[in-house]
Amino acid sequence: MTIATTLSRRKFIVGSSAAVGGLSLGFHIPFAGQALAEASATTPEVNAWVVIKPDETVMIRIARSEMGQGTLTGLAQLVAEELECDWSKVTTEYPTPGENLARERVWKNFSTGGSRGIRESEDYVRRGGAAAREMLLAAAAAEWKAPVGECSVDKGVIAHKPSGRTTTYGKVASAAAKMTPPADIVLKDPKDWTIAGKPLPRLDTAEKLTGKQVYGADLNLPGQLNAAIKACPVFGGKVVSFDAAKVASMPGVRKVVQVDPTAVAVVADTWWQAKKALDALPIVWDEGPNAGLSTASIAEMLQKGLDADDAFIGTSVGDARGALAGATKTVSAVYAFPYQNHATMEPMNATARYTPEKCEVWVPTQNGEASLAAAAEAAELPVQKCEVYKINLGGGFGRRGNFQDYVRQAVRIAKQLPGTPVKLLWSREEDMLHGAYHPTTQCKLTGALDAEGNLTALHMRISGQSILAAVRPEGMQNGKDPVVFQGLTENSPEGHLGYAIPNLLVDHAMRNPPVPPGFWRGVNLNQNALYMECFMDELAHAAGVDPLAFRRKLMVGHEKHLATLNAVADRIGWDNPPPAGVGRGLAQIMGFGSYVAAAAEVSVTDGALKIHRIVAATDPGHAVNPAQIERQVEGSFVYGLSACLYGECTVKGGRMEQENFDTYEVMRMAQMPEVETIVMPSGGFWGGVGEPTIAVAAPAVLNALFAATGKRIRTMPLKNHNLAA
Amino acid sequence: MAQLTINDKTHVVDVDPDTPLLWVLREQLGLTGTKFGCGIAQCGACTVHVDGVATRACALPVGSITPEQKIVTIEGLSPDGSHPLQKAWLALDVPQCGYCQTGMIMAAAGLLASNASPSDEDINAEITNICRCGTYNRVRAAIKLAATGGDATTQRG
Numbered sequence: 025m026t027i028a029t030t031l032s033r034r035k036f037i038v039g040s041s042a043a044v045g046g047l048s049l050g051f052h053i054p055f056a057g058q059a060l061a062e063a064s065a066t067t068p069e070v071n072a073w074v075v076i077k078p079d080e081t082v083m084i085r086i087a088r089s090e091m092g093q094g095t096l097t098g099l100a101q102l103v104a105e106e107l108e109c110d111w112s113k114v115t116t117e118y119p120t121p122g123e124n125l126a127r128e129r130v131w132k133n134f135s136t137g138g139s140r141g142i143r144e145s146e147d148y149v150r151r152g153g154a155a156a157r158e159m160l161l162a163a164a165a166a167e168w169k170a171p172v173g174e175c176s177v178d179k180g181v182i183a184h185k186p187s188g189r190t191t192t193y194g195k196v197a198s199a200a201a202k203m204t205p206p207a208d209i210v211l212k213d214p215k216d217w218t219i220a221g222k223p224l225p226r227l228d229t230a231e232k233l234t235g236k237q238v239y240g241a242d243l244n245l246p247g248q249l250n251a252a253i254k255a256c257p258v259f260g261g262k263v264v265s266f267d268a269a270k271v272a273s274m275p276g277v278r279k280v281v282q283v284d285p286t287a288v289a290v291v292a293d294t295w296w297q298a299k300k301a302l303d304a305l306p307i308v309w310d311e312g313p314n315a316g317l318s319t320a321s322i323a324e325m326l327q328k329g330l331d332a333d334d335a336f337i338g339t340s341v342g343d344a345r346g347a348l349a350g351a352t353k354t355v356s357a358v359y360a361f362p363y364q365n366h367a368t369m370e371p372m373n374a375t376a377r378y379t380p381e382k383c384e385v386w387v388p389t390q391n392g393e394a395s396l397a398a399a400a401e402a403a404e405l406p407v408q409k410c411e412v413y414k415i416n417l418g419g420g421f422g423r424r425g426n427f428q429d430y431v432r433q434a435v436r437i438a439k440q441l442p443g444t445p446v447k448l449l450w451s452r453e454e455d456m457l458h459g460a461y462h463p464t465t466q467c468k469l470t471g472a473l474d475a476e477g478n479l480t481a482l483h484m485r486i487s488g489q490s491i492l493a494a495v496r497p498e499g500m501q502n503g504k505d506p507v508v509f510q511g512l513t514e515n516s517p518e519g520h521l522g523y524a525i526p527n528l529l530v531d532h533a534m535r536n537p538p539v540p541p542g543f544w545r546g547v548n549l550n551q552n553a554l555y556m557e558c559f560m561d562e563l564a565h566a567a568g569v570d571p572l573a574f575r576r577k578l579m580v581g582h583e584k585h586l587a588t589l590n591a592v593a594d595r596i597g598w599d600n601p602p603p604a605g606v607g608r609g610l611a612q613i614m615g616f617g618s619y620v621a622a623a624a625e626v627s628v629t630d631g632a633l634k635i636h637r638i639v640a641a642t643d644p645g646h647a648v649n650p651a652q653i654e655r656q657v658e659g660s661f662v663y664g665l666s667a668c669l670y671g672e673c674t675v676k677g678g679r680m681e682q683e684n685f686d687t688y689e690v691m692r693m694a695q696m697p698e699v700e701t702i703v704m705p706s707g708g709f710w711g712g713v714g715e716p717t718i719a720v721a722a723p724a725v726l727n728a729l730f731a732a733t734g735k736r737i738r739t740m741p742l743k744n745h746n747l748a749a
Numbered sequence: 750m751a752q753l754t755i756n757d758k759t760h761v762v763d764v765d766p767d768t769p770l771l772w773v774l775r776e777q778l779g780l781t782g783t784k785f786g787c788g789i790a791q792c793g794a795c796t797v798h799v800d801g802v803a804t805r806a807c808a809l810p811v812g813s814i815t816p817e818q819k820i821v822t823i824e825g826l827s828p829d830g831s832h833p834l835q836k837a838w839l840a841l842d843v844p845q846c847g848y849c850q851t852g853m854i855m856a857a858a859g860l861l862a863s864n865a866s867p868s869d870e871d872i873n874a875e876i877t878n879i880c881r882c883g884t885y886n887r888v889r890a891a892i893k894l895a896a897t898g899g900d901a902t903t904q905r906g
Contacts, residue, residue, distance in 0.1 A: 092846030092882045225842045232847030233838050234830045235782015235823040239848060242781035250776075275765060296772035300765075369786050369794060369848040369881050418784070418848030419881050452787045651842070659845060659883025666881075685791035685879060694873035696885035 068201040070159055072119075072130040073103055073152030076197035080180060082109045084153075086116050087124070087131035088141040089390050090228060091420035092659075093714045094652035095141035097226045099149055101648055102142070105220040106153030106212060109193060110179040116227060121392035122411040134392040137425040137543060139616035139712020142648055146710055147211075154209045156200070163200035164191050214646055214707070223651030228416075240373045240388035240415045245445040248375070249278055250295035251437050252302045253448060255287035256309045257457050258678035259317070259538050262286055264308040271301040280305065281440045283433050291437065295449050314538045314678040322464060322537045322675060323360070329487030329533030330358065330468040336534065338509030342527035347481035351472030355566045357559060359469070359738045361551035363673040363680075364462035364544055365688060370418020371455045374434035377445040378403055383410045383435060388417035390425035398428035402435035421663070422543035426495050427460045453683040460542025461673055463489035467555040472527075477567030479578060481527035484512065484555065490534050491541045491548070508532045510548040511615045511719065512556065517709070519549065519615040519716075521556075522585030523578040539675065545663055546718035549615035553719035554668075554726070554740075557611035561727040562736065571610055571727065572598055584643055584706060585612055588621035591641040591702050596623035605629075606636060607732025611723035618711030619643040622724035624697075628733050631748025633669070635697035635725060640717055642702070645709035654701040656713045661699055664721030666690040669742045689743070752816040755780070756825025759816070766812025771795045773811050774822060782823035782851045786879070793878030796852040796859070797822050803859025803875075823851040826858060834858055837895035845882035853878050857892045866896050 069075045075083040084103045090096035100116050124131045132148060157177065164182040165172035168189055175184050180193040214221060231237040256262055266288050268280035276297030283289050288307055292298035329335075348354060374387040376399070383403035389395040392414045400407040417424060434448040450458075465488030472481040490505035499507070511519040512530045521528075544550075564574035572593050579586040589612040593599075602608050605627045612621035625637040640657050647653055670689035674681045682688040722740070729747075730736050737745055753760050753770075755778065762777045769788075774780040774797070783806055786794030790808040797806045798821040799814070814820070826832045830839075834854050844850040853876070860867055860875040867875070872889055880888070 092844070094845070226844075228847075229839055229842055229844055230830065232844040232850050233835045233854065235780070235851050237847055238781070239784075241785060242775070244776075244779065244781070294772065294776040296768055296776060367881060369784070369792065369846065369879065371785070417846060419846045421881070449785075452789075655845060655884075655887070658886060662883030662885065663881065684789055685787050686789060690879055690881065691883075691885075692879060693876045693885045693889065696883075696889075699886060 068198060070156040070197055070200050071152060071205060072127070073149060074107060074156040076193045078194050080110065080113050080192060080194040082107070082114045082180070082193070084114055084116050085119050085131065087119060087134050088145065089134070089136040089392070089414060089417060089420070091136065091390060091417035091424070093141065093656060094226060094649060095136065096228055097224065098142050098648040098652060099145065100227060101220045101222070101224060102146055102150050103153035105217055106150045107157050108177045108179070111219050111224070113180065114227065118414045120411055120413060121396040124393065125396070125407065135394070135425065136390040136420070137422055139714040139716065143617055143710035143712050146648070150211050151209050154211060155205045158206040158209070159200040159203040160193050160196055162203045163196040167191070167196065167199065220648050222649070224649060226652070238415065239370050239418045240375065240386065241370050241418065241449055243375050243386055243415065243447055245375065245377070248445040248447055249291050249293065249441065250298050251289045251291045251446050251448040252295060252298035253283060253287055253289040253433060253450060253454060254302055254307065255454070255458055256311065258309065258311040258315055259540065260312040260314045261678070262310045262312060263288055264310045266305055266307040268305070271305050274301045274304065277301045279441060281437055283436050287433060289433070289437050289448065291441065291446060295447070299451060311678060317538060317678040318676050319674040323466070325537060326464065326466045326487045326535050329535045330466060330485055332487070332533045334533060335485065335531035336504035337529070337531045338506070339512055339514050339521070339528060339530040341514065341525065344481045344483045344527040344529035347527035348470055348472050348483055351481060352475070353473045354470055355473065355563055356468065356470040357562055357738055358466060359555045359558065360466045361464060361554065361740050362671070363464050363539065364667050364671045365456055365459040365673050365682070366421040366423035366544055367455070367688060367690065368417070368419030368421060368423055371450040371452055372423070372430040373447065373449040374431045375445055375447040376434040376438035377443070378435060378438040379442050381409065384413070385410070385431055385435065386413045386415055387431055388415045388424060389428070390417070390420045390422070394426060394428050395431050398431040399435050402432040403439060421545040422547070423460055425543060427542060429458070452685070456683045456688060457680050459673070460495070460540055462544035462550070462667070463491055463541040464537070465489065465551055467551070469555060469559040471559065471563045473563065473567050477569050479525055479563055482525050484530045485533065486531070487533040487535055489536050489541050491543060493534065493536055494541050505532070505534065508548055511552045511613045518617055519613070522582040522612060522614060523575070524581055525578060546715045549613060549716065549719040550664065550667070550722070553611060553613040553615070554723045557613065557720070557723035558726050558738070561609065561730060575610070575612070584619045585614060587706070588612055588619045588641040588643050588704065591704060592621045592623040592639045595639045595700060595702060596625065596637065598623070605732065607728045607730065609724045609727025609729070609731055611720040611727065613716070613719050615716040615719055616712035617709065618645070618713060618716045620716040620720050622717065622720035624724040624728040626725060626728040626732055628729070628747050631746060633729065633742065633747060635665070635695070638697050638699045638724070640699060640701050640720070641704055642713060642717060643704050643706050644711035644713050645705055645707060647703050647705040650703045653703050653713045657701045657717045658699045660715070660717035661721045662691050662696065664718035665725060668722035668725060668740060669695070672741050751811040751814070753811065753814060753820060754816060754818065755820045756822060762811070764811060767810045769807050770797070770809045770811050770814065770820070771806040774806060780822050780824050784848055784852060786849065791879070792849070793856055794849050794852040796855040796878065798855060798859055801859070801862055803856045823855055826855065832858065833895040833898065834861070834891065837891040841887050841891045841894060843884055843887040843891050845884055849878055849880045850884070853880065853888055857888070857895070860892070861896060867892065
């Protein structure tokens with residue numbers, strides 16, 4: 025992967041784009057990748073997705089961001105599959121968001137979240153690869169004056185069998201660029217794939233082992249200054265004043281700036297100097313209206329929503345309230361899920377250079393186009409005068425998608441030092457205090473069991489925060505946040521409930537505390553699966569039925585859900601008793617278009633939980649790179665179980681209490697269980713893999729914990745419970 | 750002013766003695782393979798070797814380091830990425846985002862230097878670096894692969 029500058033030095037003529045009206049755009053980027061950029065500039069693209077150089081290097085353009093999830097490799101596999109090039113010659117590059125805009129969004133959506141990287145671009149990137157192949161074949165045929173139907177290609181070598189002639193993609197690429205793209209494209213049947221569908225090694229590993237991989241935090245542009253920032257730690261608070269004179273003479277300090285009404289930054293020669301001066305800078309805050317906010321006051325607000333009359337209905341089947349009122353046996357429980365921070369290993373950062381003519385931003389981002397919009401807004405320049413260069417991410421998990429707060433800050437700082445590149449890097453403390461937090465919710469579940477132990481009715485009342493209301497209000501439906509019901513819908517292809525419950529009501533009392541919520545890997549599926557799957561376990565035990573048998577009875581007509589559940593039950597050996605002292609638990613859900621299930625084996629000794637074994641199954645429809653899917657599934661347990669076991673951001677005095685990894689604990693090597701992954705693509709649909717498994721991690725472990733100890737944990741995280749008592 | 754021996758070269762840097770080694774490496778010497786993650790020696794992304802011992806550079810003031818102490822960073826672990834751990838990491842395609850991985854490799858190299866054949870318990874005790882992507886099991890497998898001198902080239906993918 026080359027840093028996003030290679031395209032930038034090519035000058036290309038924009039057609040009749042309404043946005044820029046036929047301008048010739050040329051960007052000058054004074055660092056990195058220039059040699060390659062020069063080479064690339066001499067080779068015209070075959071089409072937007074494919075550039076083939078005379079040395080046979082195949083450069084595949086990737087619009088989505090690579091943040092560790094393997095999308096870069098997977099998307100390249102899909103293009104290469106249709107292109108029929110030599111995989112060993114493939115490299116990748118990011119087009120810039122500005123180029124996408126100028127070319128009428130030829131690369132379509134840059135947004136990388138919601139496990140959509142592959143499933144929502146597979147069709148058009150495969151078409152891009154296939155179109156390039158046809159143009160390359162047509163160019164060879166034209167050169168040979170042979171019918172294109174007599175030409176074939178294997179690994180980038182084109183052959184005309186009747187005459188015995190051969191040529192290569194690299195030799196005909198320039199001519200191919202002038203060919204008319206084919207009108208009709210027939211994509212390969214996935215069963216014929218030879219590059220896609222294979223567990224190929226990632227394309228981006230080598231530089232991550234030597235320190236050569238450049239992340240946003242590593243950037244050092246010529247003449248760059250460095251900024252450290254502090255925003256009011258209380259949500260909604262503002263800067264009243266700061267005494268810049270107190271730090272002006274500290275080593276390296278260049279400028280102390282107010283960034284916006286909420287934040288102050290120190291700009292210095294080095295970041296360490298900037299941070300040291302910022303720590304010494306006297307700042308007076310107006311803590312604003314939320315200074316009294318606490319975890320307890322938020323919990324009280326949510327608790328009232330559990331029985332409130334105002335609720336949006338997400339799923340309604342039959343008459344759950346009526347059935348519950350007339351039931352002979354009901355079971356009820358209340359669960360709660362706290363705020364979580366994404367805690368990417370690389371803290372938020374962005375580097376910006378502003379002049380009145382141009383604003384440029386280098387940033388690790390999950391959505392380059394959102395970064396571009398944020399840059400233009402903060403620069404107060406037309407978007408055509410702004411550009412964003414995407415840098416690989418040191419983790420994203422949803423934090424680097426919608427929000428772009430760090431981009432706005434970097435631009436507002438750079439605007440106060442025109443012409444000078446300024447790198448803004450957050451401290452870990454800033455990152456923990458100004459997250460876009462996994463929202464907090466509570467959930468009250470009430471189920472009715474008949475005399476035979478069948479679940480006849482279920483009411484699931486969710487009370488808590490809406491992400492959309494805060495960050496994407498245009499997605500609301502008459503005040504309702506549909507994303508709240510992830511995995512619990514009746515028939516959404518994104519995620520529908522795998523149980524046929526005759527009377528079912530899932531509703532949401534929206535309660536929005538003044539803490540900024542965000543999309544956190546897995547989003548609302550995480551707590552929804554935890555609530556539903558732990559409660560299913562409770563119902564099974566109340567009915568005196570084995571949890572697997574209890575679920576199976578409800579899963580008629582939900583064969584794909586059932587298949588993943590059966591797969592994990594089988595592999596963990598559900599039908600045979602576990603070792604002494606070990607408990608087993610199950611969970612299943614559908615989310616992000618995929619079916620997932622997990623089984624866990626745990627024990628507790630002297631109050632300490634040990635997770636012995638995890639089995640996970642995923643049916644994503646199509647598996648573009650089974651090895652990468654395995655790693656996403658395995659990683660999902662680290663993310664999901666970190667939250668289950670330790671994860672909690674608590675509020676006191678209107679601010680988060682956890683400021684670093686000493687108090688915001690996450691899973692480490694010693695806690696990591698073995699994970700056995702079953703990838704079982706059943707075809708016919710495209711699901712995501714980066715997120716869904718997170719949701720089954722916690723309920724599988726908690727259900728196993730109950731089986732081992734009889735303790736039912738309903739309030740996360742587990743660390744707050746004494747398992748020895 | 751501090752004199753430091755880093756990757757077999759002597760450097761004289763003009764910084765306050767309380768500046769952590771991490772920031773001298775990253776900002777004065779351009780050795781950005783050593784990462785900033787937490788600043789309080791919790792996450793291990795900044796792991797380097799000081800006289801062969803894996804050490805978290807974010808909490809180590811340069812003023813406390815003598816010119817005689819040998820500092821090795823990821824850039825100095827091998828000239829070309831050929832350290833057995835780097836080869837094992839490549840063979841098993843360990844990284845996801847990769848941000849923590851240079852620190853992981855340096856921590857693992859420190860472990861193998863003192864314990865050529867670590868058990869699972871040794872690895873649990875010594876490799877306490879944080880990875881949020883969740884590569885732990887592959888990190889463990891790669892350490893074992895490097896320790897046993899396994900044929901890395903046949904085990905890719």
